[in-house]
């Protein structure tokens with residue numbers, strides 16, 4: 001058990017980790033005072049027992065196999081110089097095949113309809129049966145959620161609400177084995193993930209400004225997006 005009397009807060013802060021040889025990556029490694037590997041041993045011991053569940057173990061094992069297979073030349077040189085070769089869309093196909101999934105769901109944002117169409121083509125070409133559902137499914141007016149005219153994107157016009165629970169329920173009824181998210185909005189994706197019956201993965205995360213590459217803002221947060229660190233992004 002971690003010692004909570006010495007450290008009343010066990011808040012993990014891996015993102016701030018200062019260890020050179022990290023205990024989570026090396027048996028000889030160490031960790032700082034806020035290291036969850038060292039301080040959440042009770043919780044992490046319980047987690048190990050979760051992985052003993054055969055279905056979870058298989059899922060996690062296939063994910064790790066897929067992870068390794070994304071690199072070429074493994075084991076040929078030491079130290080290994082990372083050489084990844086598989087884009088995420090291929091990773092999704094190969095993982096689904098490893099798991100024996102036949103029927104895939106694609107939950108997409110109407111703003112990424114072209115991307116969804118291309119993805120479905122690729123998945124079908126790969127031999128999957130594909131069910132796709134757009135975020136606006138049901139055509140439910142935003143007023144249903146209590147939105148006022150000035151809270152719409154285009155005030156004064158009819159706007160369907162994004163309906164991630166509808167997307168999830170249609171895919172649940174269709175009995176998809178695995179769902180792929182394409183560009184669902186922040187929060188809508190949360191609702192989809194909460195209500196989907198099958199395991200899900202994300203192919204595309206929506207970022208309206210960066211061509212769906214939110215990491216671009218992180219990379220430039222020391223320069224063109226420094227306002228995020230100085231004013232919290234506010235004007």
Ligand code: SF4
Pocket residue numbers: 013014015017018019022023024025030031032034035036037038
């Ligand atoms: S688990 Fe510990 S060693 Fe690993 S990154 Fe987190 S704080 Fe650092």
